[in-house]
Amino acid sequence: MFNRPDDMRYVRFLRNIHQANLFDWYMEVGCRTGRTFEPVRSKTIAVDPFFRIETNVIGQKPALLCFQQTSDDFFESKVLSALKAKLSFSFLDGMHLMEFLLRDFINTERNSLPGGVIALHDCCPYDYDMTTRNVEDAPEEAWTGDVWKLIPILQRYRPDLKITVIGCKPTGLVLVSNLAPRSRVLSKNYEHIVSEWQDVSLKDYGADTFYDSFDYTPAQDIIDGGCAMFREVSVSESTQSLPEFVSP
Numbered sequence: 001m002f003n004r005p006d007d008m009r010y011v012r013f014l015r016n017i018h019q020a021n022l023f024d025w026y027m028e029v030g031c032r033t034g035r036t037f038e039p040v041r042s043k044t045i046a047v048d049p050f051f052r053i054e055t056n057v058i059g060q061k062p063a064l065l066c067f068q069q070t071s072d073d074f075f076e077s078k079v080l081s082a083l084k085a086k087l088s089f090s091f092l093d094g095m096h097l098m099e100f101l102l103r104d105f106i107n108t109e110r111n112s113l114p115g116g117v118i119a120l121h122d123c124c125p126y127d128y129d130m131t132t133r134n135v136e137d138a139p140e141e142a143w144t145g146d147v148w149k150l151i152p153i154l155q156r157y158r159p160d161l162k163i164t165v166i167g168c169k170p171t172g173l174v175l176v177s178n179l180a181p182r183s184r185v186l187s188k189n190y191e192h193i194v195s196e197w198q199d200v201s202l203k204d205y206g207a208d209t210f211y212d213s214f215d216y217t218p219a220q221d222i223i224d225g226g227c228a229m230f231r232e233v234s235v236s237e238s239t240q241s242l243p244e245f246v247s248p
Contacts, residue, residue: 005169005172010170017230022041022042024042026045028047029047029094030071031048031066031093038057045085047067086111088115090119092104096122097146098146102153105150106187109180112179113181114180114181116177120147121171121174122145122171123165124148130143130171151214160183162176164176
């Protein structure tokens with residue numbers, strides 16, 4: 001049985017997180033219009049193979065670096081190392097196929113602070129049609145692909161991680177914390193994980209089995225709790241000066 005996400009919309013939740021926290025470096029993979037990183041006040045890295053930004057998304061950010069390329073090419077470029085950037089908070093919303101999100105997670109964790117948080121989008125489908133791996137068969141309303149598999153994969157291979165699942169509309173939001181940037185468990189087992197999971201459908205795995213493996217954490221509980229999981233990587237507001245006009 002499906003447990004359809006029915007909490008606040010993910011865009012609103014992310015906006016609340018950024019209103020309450022200032023980070024050193026925020027990264028987003030899969031940005032398109034820039035709507036989700038527009039409210040960010042931190043130094044921001046945005047990665048998308050084809051941006052469609054038509055509004056002012058830099059706002060009060062001290063820096064906004066946009067990379068119009070695939071996430072694989074971005075990570076292979078080692079630009080994060082060149083910038084000496086350690087990620088505090090990342091939002092992964094790229095290609096909705098499990099092997100892509102798994103690679104993005106591996107590369108993001110490797111470049112994150114130990115106290116950082118990684119958010120995964122679209123991991124809580126509410127019907128079978130939206131979980132197809134075939135983009136051409138994707139329903140018009142919403143397509144999650146098979147990234148739902150990241151939840152059982154991380155539960156099995158990385159029990160050291162803290163996985164918080166929020167029922168943010170429309171298709172859930174997973175916050176992964178207690179990161180271990182030096183861990184190589186997922187990278188060493190990548191080929192095996194993909195071969196093991198790629199052909200598994202949610203119908204075969206069982207929606208009951210999937211949804212019984214976790215409970216939704218109310219989004220408002222995280223907000224009302226002062227966004228405690230972000231506390232270790234949230235920096236003081238005094239460390240950032242606001243941009244100002246220097247000429248008429």
